[in-house]
Amino acid sequence: MDFLRSGGLESWRSSSFAAKFTLMNPHIAIVSYFSIGAYDANTIDEDQLLSQVLKKLGLSHQIVAWSDPEVNWSNFSHLLIKSVWDYFDYYPEFLAWMDQIQALRLPVLNDLDLIRWNSDKRYLMEIESKGFPTIAGVLLEKGSKPDVGRIMQKIKTDTLVIKPVVSGGAKNTLKIPVNRWADFENQVIQLLKQEEFLAQPFVKEVAEVGEYSLLFFNGAFSHAVLKTPAKEDFRVQHYFGGTIQVVHPGPDLLNPAQKLIDEFGKNTLYGRVDGVLIEGVFHLMELELIEPYLFLGLTKDALSNYKKAVRERLLS
Numbered sequence: 001m002d003f004l005r006s007g008g009l010e011s012w013r014s015s016s017f018a019a020k021f022t023l024m025n026p027h028i029a030i031v032s033y034f035s036i037g038a039y040d041a042n043t044i045d046e047d048q049l050l051s052q053v054l055k056k057l058g059l060s061h062q063i064v065a066w067s068d069p070e071v072n073w074s075n076f077s078h079l080l081i082k083s084v085w086d087y088f089d090y091y092p093e094f095l096a097w098m099d100q101i102q103a104l105r106l107p108v109l110n111d112l113d114l115i116r117w118n119s120d121k122r123y124l125m126e127i128e129s130k131g132f133p134t135i136a137g138v139l140l141e142k143g144s145k146p147d148v149g150r151i152m153q154k155i156k157t158d159t160l161v162i163k164p165v166v167s168g169g170a171k172n173t174l175k176i177p178v179n180r181w182a183d184f185e186n187q188v189i190q191l192l193k194q195e196e197f198l199a200q201p202f203v204k205e206v207a208e209v210g211e212y213s214l215l216f217f218n219g220a221f222s223h224a225v226l227k228t229p230a231k232e233d234f235r236v237q238h239y240f241g242g243t244i245q246v247v248h249p250g251p252d253l254l255n256p257a258q259k260l261i262d263e264f265g266k267n268t269l270y271g272r273v274d275g276v277l278i279e280g281v282f283h284l285m286e287l288e289l290i291e292p293y294l295f296l297g298l299t300k301d302a303l304s305n306y307k308k309a310v311r312e313r314l315l316s
Contacts, residue, residue, distance in 0.1 A: 028061035029076040032083040044297040109269040137200035157201035214257040217309035256282040
């Protein structure tokens, strides 16, 4: 894929008229992906919901795929990163695309430096190092032969979850009983030939209760859901049979989630904090600042909160 189209970039940069025109006449890109049905089956189309929001705000916009080589990004005044749900399948290209957009100096929500940081799950280790209870795990380097004894020195569990450091949708994610490591070791070694992975403890609370997702717009709490995996599964994604219900979080969920957003999600249009309660303490599973599904269709307040946040960013 060609992600390096210049399209008159230098002349655009040098034109003060063009810069003033885009500020006075905003044209917004809702940044999505070319769907093949793998990650958006049985979901409400939130790209279209965002399109309706922008239409009601009187803002010109288009829904475009980040990887579309035909898009001239300099035609847009702002980019709203919404559903780049295949970025981990084309990660080098996605990094190159972000470089291209940053060279254009376009306003992007969420900020691309933050998205770059959040796209690699090693960020979980950084969050853990700052004292936040986090299901971070142990890094398994590309090309290495994992030593389960070394892994277990940090992780106290009878079951491991192995996942790529750049991934989504439970892609290439394995659940491995420690006493059966030998049965899976070669498979893990083969996966490590391609990329780096994390070894994390299996969190039984996910299977028993579920994983909480708390949504924040412009740093303020909006709504929350509980995602529960199908029976005898550990993956909470809906396309693996998981169920979703609206919840009203108490301080045990809301306070630590707000602190995570305040610390690591500053100046974000949207942020989703995924985690579990373990013996009454909230533990972070994922901090989603790239392209989280926002569950906009589940509560009457979600879409109005999102609209308010978008208005504040684009029209204030």
